[in-house]
Amino acid sequence: MLHVRSPVGSHRLPESLRRGLTFWRRSIQARVVASTLVLAAAVISVVGWFLLQQTREGLLDHRVEAVVAEAKDETTGARELLEASRQTGNDAVQQQQDLAGVLIPRGLTRGFSVVLVGPAAPGTRIADGGLNKTSGLDTSSVPLTLEEHFDDESSTAWTYTTIRSSHEGVTTETPGIVVGSQVRLPADSETYTLYYLFPLDEQEETLALVTRASLAAATLLLVLVAGMTWLVTRQVVTPIRMARQVAERLAAGQLQERLKVSGEDDLARLATSFNQMASNLQRQIRQLEELSRVQRRFVSDVSHELRTPLTTVRMASDVLHDARDGFDPATARAAELLQTELDRFETLLADLLEISRFDAGAAVLELDDVNLVDVARRIVDATRPLAQQRGVQVVVDAPDQPCLAQADVRRVERIVRNLVTNAIDHAAADGPDGIVVRVAGDDHAAAVAVRDYGVGLAPGEASMVFNRFWRADPARARTSGGTGLGLSIALEDTHLHGGWLQAWGRPGEGAQFRLTLPRRAGGVLRHSPLPLVPTDVSEPVS
Structure with a gap:
């Protein structure tokens, strides 16, 4: 008969993975430590995220207040400058260039960029032209929503943006804040819009530093939590593991094994109770073993001792049975009954001897x-x-x-x-x-x-x-x-x-x-070729 080997081995898990799964199933300590770490990581993540959000909002709010105040100061200075230039001439282009020539260098020294665009009218945009700006600044850094704001209002407004600039062919993008204000040129009495773009480099670096510090602290805290959990669970798991080992040795027949008792806590009292139980079980098992041994010895001895008189009685019974034809009917019937009962007695004696061999483990x-x-x-x-x-x-x-x-x-x-x-x-x-x-x-x-x-x-x-x-x-x-x-x-x-x-x-x-x-000696049975319940039996209707 051809047997095809099933490719079970190709689907087996790697040895290291199977050992890991076995360790996970059998180790309470590992599961407790892992569960504690998962819960601690979840709590730390939520708390850390909340703290980082609060820190970020605090830094940005503080920065917004500062840049809006600075932008207002710059706008006030620009208006004063324009008022002072009212007497010098009526050339609007010159006034616009003079204003940009003051604000743009000042912005470079104070770390912000400037865009001056105008004259402002509803629907006009920076892309339409007529502007002065910091060198290298991309005007798309000013959001369209902020430009649209000045179509209807002239109040100062701000928003977050991404500042894009190019220097020597290298384009950089930096998160920032843009503040818009409007001024009126005396030369042509037209309104012009000033956009101040303040980068958030320092706030971004501060937030990154806080994030790194939080991650380091969270990692250290998780390590400490894992260590403390491992130590605490060890104090509980170690006595349980010892009890398991002792229980396995007791089950293997080493009835003298006992747990070591130290202290007076609940685990010590548990160990004391376990030892008392083991002692009682040992005493009961010894008594049962002794009773079983005496019983087996009695059955074996009686069975063997009965063989000699049974042989004698059998010989006498055979003689009587062979001569039953010469007896009266009652005596002949008695000889037949004696022969039948002796046969049954011999069978019973053979069965008792066989049972005694099973009990003694000699079969x-x-x-x-x-x-x-x-x-x-x-x-x-x-x-x-x-x-x-x-x-x-x-x-x-x-x-x-x-x-x-x-x-x-x-x-x-x-x-x-x-x-x-x-x-x-x-x-x-x-x-x-x-x-x-x-x-x-x-x-x-x-x-x-x-x-x-x-x-x-x-x-x-x-x-x-x-x-x-x-x-x-x-x-x-x-x-x-x-x-x-x-x-x-x-x-x-x-x-x-x-x-x-x-x-x-x-x-x-x-x-x-x-x-x-x-089929083979030592094989393990998993099923039977015949059903236990006969196929001709109808199932009862429930």
Whole structure:
């Protein structure tokens, strides 16, 4: 058979990522520190953003007040200059150039640029011409909205802008504030507009410095918060981690392990209570182990000690049974009953010895490739006299090809025999359906299911049928001569193979027992080739 390997490895996560995810899932300390850092980062970001906004608004408001006041002073000085030049002449162009010749150099020394445009009229713009400006200044630095303001009003106005200038072919853009005012030239009595453009270089540098300082402080604060959170959680997580380790060692059988108790806080009291619990559990487990050991020893000793007298009684019973033809009818019947009960007693003794081996952990497997189809047919042939005595028909529903599994053939035959004889005991006598033994397998598992149509199982009894000496109906006779240990031994044999032995039943609809074994010894079962609930059972209407 050709098996195609699924390309699972190509979709696996990298080893480092898988280790990181495993560490994240298992470490409370890491999750607490990470959560605290995320929350702290969110809080610091909100607070930092608010502080930066307040700082920015404060710097800009202060700068606006300063530049508006300075622009008003410059405009007042310009008006005084124009009033003084009223007597010198009536040349408007000359007055305009004289005014620009005073304001532009003064602006260069005080760090602002000047644009003088006019005469002003509604709808006229800087682009229409007739202006004087600081060398290298791009007139697009004056926003159109501010120009439109002076179409209707003559009051001083300001707005934010981007100052664009060119020096030696290099264009620069700087955030700034532009303030507009209007003056009247005496020469032509026309209104001219002055635009003062103040850069915000210092405020931008101050805000950048504050931002860098805030980021550095936030980073340091996050590191401190992470360190403090790690230290605080360590004080809580370390005792919990120690308790986990001790609990794992206790679960592994090291019952003498205890937690170290230091201090009188809640964790110390928890450690004290944990140690008391461990001591009580150790004492109870030791008592149970001793009782179990005594019980196993008792069963084993009694079973072995009974073999010698049982052999003697068996020899005497065989003699009486062989000579029963010469006895009177009552004595002959007694000899037959004695032989039957001795057979049952020997079976019970063998079962008790087998149970004692399971309890002592001495049971071992003799593995071989077992064909479950052959096993099912052999068991059905062996139990046919008993089935005929009960008026029950047993049939095998199996595939033609072998259904192999690595198992102990003796134990598997014992499991199937117990299931079939149990089904014969509980099947409906002279029923039309009888008992069906089904065999199926796949690439990973092989299964045998025994279906009967007898009294069935009440709710909750499917988990009890494998208990020792348990009976669904204590008044019901064991026609197969069973001892009440067959299903318990079958369950132990199944566990020894690493398989499943499960039961299903419903009152009046019979029962089904399913044995599932891995194809290879040591394999892990994930499913069974046969359903536990028979396909011929109708689901109840809710």
